[in-house]
Amino acid sequence: MSFAKKNIIDGLTVTPLVTLSKINKAMGTNVIVKLEKNNPGGSIKDRAAAYIIEEAEKKGQLKPGGTIIESSSGNFAISLAMIGAVSGYRVIALVDPKATETNKALMKAYGAEVITVTEKDDTGSYHKTRIKLANELSREIPGSYRPDQCFNVLSSLAHYHSTAKEIHEQTYGQIGGVVCAVSTGGQIGGISEYFNECLPDVKVTCVDAYGSAVFGGPCHAYKIPGVGLGWTPRNINDVSKIDYFYRAKDESSYMAARLLCRHEGILVGVSSGAVLLAALSLSLRIGSHKPVVAILGDSGERYLDTLYNDAWLKDNNIDTGLELHKLQALVETMDSPVESPDIESNYRDDLISILEVPDTTITHFNMLEGRH
Numbered sequence: 001m002s003f004a005k006k007n008i009i010d011g012l013t014v015t016p017l018v019t020l021s022k023i024n025k026a027m028g029t030n031v032i033v034k035l036e037k038n039n040p041g042g043s044i045k046d047r048a049a050a051y052i053i054e055e056a057e058k059k060g061q062l063k064p065g066g067t068i069i070e071s072s073s074g075n076f077a078i079s080l081a082m083i084g085a086v087s088g089y090r091v092i093a094l095v096d097p098k099a100t101e102t103n104k105a106l107m108k109a110y111g112a113e114v115i116t117v118t119e120k121d122d123t124g125s126y127h128k129t130r131i132k133l134a135n136e137l138s139r140e141i142p143g144s145y146r147p148d149q150c151f152n153v154l155s156s157l158a159h160y161h162s163t164a165k166e167i168h169e170q171t172y173g174q175i176g177g178v179v180c181a182v183s184t185g186g187q188i189g190g191i192s193e194y195f196n197e198c199l200p201d202v203k204v205t206c207v208d209a210y211g212s213a214v215f216g217g218p219c220h221a222y223k224i225p226g227v228g229l230g231w232t233p234r235n236i237n238d239v240s241k242i243d244y245f246y247r248a249k250d251e252s253s254y255m256a257a258r259l260l261c262r263h264e265g266i267l268v269g270v271s272s273g274a275v276l277l278a279a280l281s282l283s284l285r286i287g288s289h290k291p292v293v294a295i296l297g298d299s300g301e302r303y304l305d306t307l308y309n310d311a312w313l314k315d316n317n318i319d320t321g322l323e324l325h326k327l328q329a330l331v332e333t334m335d336s337p338v339e340s341p342d343i344e345s346n347y348r349d350d351l352i353s354i355l356e357v358p359d360t361t362i363t364h365f366n367m368l369e370g371r372h
């Protein structure tokens, strides 16, 4: 009989659901949050990282003593660094100037080597320059493997099999909607596929940042870390399976995360502020008879120098007020979501050759065997 897990990444953690008692009472909403900070590496990215690495090991693409090279703004690289520590892989993480000192310190604590890419791409972001450099490095370093979170559709498969199924089981399917943030599309891709098949009445909703172009629109710089991309990732196999998508403003997302911490005692990151606002808005839209599950991607401890630092907020012109009524005002000022079938895609398959994505990366769903 075993009392303990084999190691820190053995088996998936079932993350808790928590009701927002004070906020729901004040706003007439019915939102429950799923705390992904309770994963062993502290974020939702553990799920995709563990799944992708396991598949690479099974296929012999990653061998003992190999090197994992990834472009990540923080959480995915932290998850890979944790896996590297326990499984004996060298991990090289390519981050950009938006990555917090804390995140970089976490990667290094697990033993990862961190490279900061400072050259912007044509969208004003760093995604493309980071990915291109990661691919160059993987060609130079023997025994290396690129999980490639922006192109690898195994990420949405991970969320299909874990996050989405777990929410279904935890709630017995008695929910009105699920809301998550979108960047590489792993979460929303897997969740939208799952709920379309298993519970089609659940409103599958994601939140992007203004300035990101996951569903088209003009690209410009924005401050919310971990959210957004310059194109539609192939992890979203079919945009018509997403019911709504919101866009969140920088300032509102920071403020909402802080209000959640101060009034519910839930310390989470900036993307969770955006998710909270979208979830509250969705709950008001669909009514409070069934709860909306808001997936909160990571812990606020990663953002003590920014999100939870009044001086930083003031420098960035973000309101530091913490009265609960401000949350209501933030939800009211949100733009209406774009609704299916008006959600547009912005796939850029040309990037697969432009950025020299390795052959080991599964870039399309038709490359997957035995998907379900």
Ligand SMILES: Cc1ncc(COP(=O)(O)O)c(C=O)c1O
Residues within 6 Å of the ligand: 043, 045, 075, 076, 181, 182, 183, 184, 185, 186, 187, 188, 225, 226, 227, 269, 271, 272, 297, 298
């Ligand atoms: C905290 C957090 N929330 C949400 C996301 C977006 O998830 P996905 O990449 O699966 O679209 C990320 C991605 O890095 C993240 O770090």
